[in-house]
Amino acid sequence: MKTLKPSNDVKLQYVNMVPLFESLDLKTKTFLAVNSTLNSFDKGDFLFNSGDPASVLNILIRGGVSVFVYVPNGDKKVLHFLKPPSLIGEAAVFMGEEFPAYAQTIEESLVLKISRATLLEITRENPQIPWKIVGFLFNRLKHFSHTIETHARKSAVTRVCVYLQSISGNKKQFDLPAPKKEIANFLGLRPESFSRAVSVLQKNGAIELTDSHVIIKNCDMLEEILEEN
């Protein structure tokens, strides 16, 4: 982690990107900008560990982060991938508890940090903040329930289909948010099985995948697979 020293204007620009802060007035946003620090992380750096006191809110400005836990036998289990602009561990920070998971960058990333104290200070005059948090958590909850739904799918091919659909945002082309290995983990598959599932979909002509770039070639075919398996 490196701490950068950008002007407050630059930081204000980042603050403006964050949905949590969008309804705040300029004075408050400036206050946040002044009381924030900007850090850059190399790929593989940890933002925090499970069990750390959640005293600082991490806001992902650029890059990508993987959030995961370890199961008792030592295996890592990815819970989700975050892309900017994203709050990371916001519930733990606002509750003043410990982070319940690990956060690690999956690529070079830019992170804005704001202390819990600063957040509580602006919340005092902006009571809409907790409601916004409720909204984010509601979304995350829906996201998790979608993940559980995906895990309920039996076949590897189906899981990959569901996943591609969910991250496509109805676009025909997009990039995978993380290395295939990590995505396989997220989907509860071995890298080998993920690879094989992808190659089945490619041979079908449903998709095309080179490196991290995905092209949906036959949307209907994906839908069919979802309804059958």
Place this chain on the structure above:
Amino acid sequence: MKTLKPSNDVKLQYVNMVPLFESLDLKTKTFLAVNSTLNSFDKGDFLFNSGDPASVLNILIRGGVSVFVYVPNGDKKVLHFLKPPSLIGEAAVFMGEEFPAYAQTIEESLVLKISRATLLEITRENPQIPWKIVGFLFNRLKHFSHTIETHARKSAVTRVCVYLQSISGNKKQFDLPAPKKEIANFLGLRPESFSRAVSVLQKNGAIELTDSHVIIKNCDMLEEILEEN
């Protein structure tokens, strides 16, 4: 569903049981009691369907509820079981959105209903309410992440172990919160596989299970299984 007509005192008693309301003063609690309705549900009744507008908060007072979704191929997937006292679909209600899942009783149940309008009214004078909601959602999030973790476990026996541990609350004896069929679904297993996993644990002498009653006979053995698989 039957609407009961208890006195306001009785309803106040139920309001007093709900953690969300514990910090409120008597006047506010009475207001809630007066503006609530008490309903009884038979086993198998639906509290709400996925897609229903979340205009009323359901609070489980007695009984048990299963929350689930349907995956596109038609299969049902249980997300969690709720036991009293529990808010059901609270995030959707406070956000004024649609319920994102189905809620169905798994036994005869008693439910207190409070309208969104009433809740918003008391929130105006009790700004701690949204923070409490954040707290509940945080817990639910942790619960979901634990579920995802459980699904990551490969073997059926391990999943059952994790599950039994998590609902035991470190007690030696307890009852299953739902029919085995439903629990199997929650664990992402077929009823047959669940049954077999249980019988393995019984033959090991790790547990004893008759009908719905579980006795943990060898706690260390469960721990071992968790660390190995």
Place this chain on the structure above:
DNA sequence: CGAATGGTTGATAAGACTCAACTGGTGTGG
């Protein structure tokens, strides 16, 4: 250049699913 890493492919084996039969308990209707 050599090592390490991410990804693919092949062969095998283990585990869960499927289908089927059977039990015991519950509830219904004649």
Place this chain on the structure above:
DNA sequence: CCACACCAGTTGAGTCTTATCAACCATTCG
């Protein structure tokens, strides 16, 4: 009151998918 159907749960046998182990390729990085 009994015969019957029905449902949850268990057990058995066979199949099928995925994990596993291993080899291999391509790329990156020191």
